[in-house]
Amino acid sequence: MPLSAVRAWLPLNRPCLVVGERGTGKELLAARLHYLSPRWNGPLIKVNCAALSETLLESELFGHEMGAFTGAQRKRAGRFELADNGTLILDEIANASPAVQEKVLRVIEYGEFERVGGTETLQVDVRVVAAANTDLPALAKSGEFRADLLDRLAFDVITIPPLRARPGDIISMAESFAVETSQDLGLETFAGFTDAAKQSLTAYAWPGNVRELRNVVERSVFYAARDNTPIAQIVIDPFDSPWRPAGSSAETADQGPKSPASDAPTSFSEAVAKYEISLLEKALGESRHVQKEAASRLDLGYHQFRRLLQKHKIN
Numbered sequence: 001m002p003l004s005a006v007r008a009w010l011p012l013n014r015p016c017l018v019v020g021e022r023g024t025g026k027e028l029l030a031a032r033l034h035y036l037s038p039r040w041n042g043p044l045i046k047v048n049c050a051a052l053s054e055t056l057l058e059s060e061l062f063g064h065e066m067g068a069f070t071g072a073q074r075k076r077a078g079r080f081e082l083a084d085n086g087t088l089i090l091d092e093i094a095n096a097s098p099a100v101q102e103k104v105l106r107v108i109e110y111g112e113f114e115r116v117g118g119t120e121t122l123q124v125d126v127r128v129v130a131a132a133n134t135d136l137p138a139l140a141k142s143g144e145f146r147a148d149l150l151d152r153l154a155f156d157v158i159t160i161p162p163l164r165a166r167p168g169d170i171i172s173m174a175e176s177f178a179v180e181t182s183q184d185l186g187l188e189t190f191a192g193f194t195d196a197a198k199q200s201l202t203a204y205a206w207p208g209n210v211r212e213l214r215n216v217v218e219r220s221v222f223y224a225a226r227d228n229t230p231i232a233q234i235v236i237d238p239f240d241s242p243w244r245p246a247g248s249s250a251e252t253a254d255q256g257p258k259s260p261a262s263d264a265p266t267s268f269s270e271a272v273a274k275y276e277i278s279l280l281e282k283a284l285g286e287s288r289h290v291q292k293e294a295a296s297r298l299d300l301g302y303h304q305f306r307r308l309l310q311k312h313k314i315n
Helices: 003-008 026-035 054-062 098-110 136-141 147-153 167-184 195-203 209-223 250-254 268-286 291-297 302-311
Strands: 016-019 044-048 086-091 126-132 157-159
Touching (some): 016 026, 026 086, 026 126, 044 054, 054 098, 268 291, 291 302
Parallel strands (some): 016 126, 016 157, 044 086, 086 126
């Protein structure tokens, strides 16, 4: 049993922080921590902090009283109430506003809060598991994230390595995804991957990690479903075509994500850096250099996107 699973069984209702790049499966691991803990038969509630505005996120987490704001026609319980005696997963916690972070800290510290627009103090017993794809200590140091909240969340930190750091997992995961997709398509069996296909899978840098791997495998199985033979072609980029329309960012589109074999980078780190730069420049071009929109296109937080621009010296 992995160390994280052993730690999950400890009879301490302390917060936990799961960190890693986008697509590494942070939410899945957070859910597993719940089911391996003494709270496994309690509620498991999830909230994506990046998907809601500050006002909506506060109402979603803590609930609201009738008349608390325009449209609040009835009292509504928040996610903390719904997660009582269970686990609340706060995905993309770095996107929560300072005001929301302060209220989350209070619940973690004292187990109490008030609904939006309310005065009654409510008590809950909730274990918080937060997830982030950003450098939270750096954000705390720069004042962009509450240091006291980070201290509480970091009682236990589990960092998921990116897929490129564990190439030995790629084929086994790809085969698992392929079997699931074959079953969904009504195929009797999955014929497997050819050696060339396996080489393509292991040679790619997978900037989108497990999520991207699943999408690529599902697409490749779908395209090869009628043949009922081992899959020989891995379709990584569905937009890769000589007839691809050229937009306002035609130059960057032509230089868009390709297999790392193109242009023959001299090292693995250079290949990864080149791929990241191509993604950043393509997103900037498509969003007309509106950085928040570009970050959203890449499923990145705004601050993480800014740090990548600085890292690669992109203006």
